Amino acid sequence: MNFNLTLVAQAITFAIFIWFSAKFVWPPLLAAIETRQKTIADGLSAAERGRLELEQASKKSTDSLREGKQQAAAMVAAAEKRAAEIVEEAKSAARVEAERIVEAARGQVEQDVQRAREDLRERVAELAVAGAERILRREVDAKAHSELLAGLKKEL
């Protein structure tokens, strides 16, 4: 063990190295690591936030899906009800129309019958008059008995 000026030289070297480390080595490493730690922490909290948002969004979508389903079901029910109503309306309208047509047809038939009866009566009257004429050709004066004939025709 021989102490000499080496000790002083080494102490100076040590001082230089400490200064170098404290000034140029430690700060950039510390800054890099702390920045990265911050980035990671931010990323983690962002991920957590994203997870919560996703949770909320999926809950919301489930809710709106259920709501939509309910609305659709209500709409279908309303539509079915409306369809039933329309069918019912159409049925009753058809019934009314049918009755009207039947009524009209019945009137027509009655008219026809009336007319036919009228025609028939006329024909019968003519035939009767014709028959009577044939029987009474000579004795009957058409002019004299025309009043009688007309009365007869009316009675028939």
Place this chain on the structure above:
Amino acid sequence: MSTEHAPSNATEYIQHHLTFNAYPVGDGMVHVDSVITAFVIGALALGFIWWVARGATTGVPGKRQAFVELMFEFVDDTVKGIFPHGDRHSFMAPIALTVFVWVLMMNALDFIPADAAAKVTGLFSDEWRLVPTADVNTTFALALAVWFLMIFYGIKVKGIGGWIHEIFCAPFGGHPLLWPANLLFNIVEYVSKPLSHSLRLYGNMYAGEIIFLLLWVWAATGVAGTVAGAILGAGWAIFHILIVVLQAYIFMTLTVVYLAMAHEGH
């Protein structure tokens, strides 16, 4: 080993390898080998870290940066555990990193076989001891620097009055009759701290060097000696990894502990 004059016996061989390259400066001497080796290896190691730190990305680090950050975190965690007195990033952590990296690298030079290293250092000088921490001047330089910092921080934190008060009134108490006992105790403490701090590292590294040299002496005694020297040399080198890293770690930890103690009042 020198090619100019091969040592004739074991004593001369070991003495040759334990001789510093001393250069007279003024009235004293300077061990050129210790100073230059220590500076070069420290500059290389810290320069490497500086180079990585300068290009450090805040994103995903590469393997090189990850390695440096691993070391950074290790030192930072150690300092964080020992030094809870304010901002450690301005001084305490950088000095711990410096001590750890520098001492580790200086110690690790012990792994280079002395005669192999001499092939390179022999270009500069015949006498060149490769392990600066096996030079008591180096370890004392570091320990005394820490010692002065310890006193500096003691005075800075407690004030000159508080520091002197502590020397006379701690650890036994403030009674005037206890002043001499306190003073004696503190003197012992202030003397033993740098002594144990520096001699622990010096002793370990010096012993490691001596054992290597003894094994190399054995290796020069024939085939059996070469085989035995090689096997035991490998074994000692592997065990020495533990010592090299452990001593660097202890030196760093004690540096931080002493400086942290200087911040604590009694």
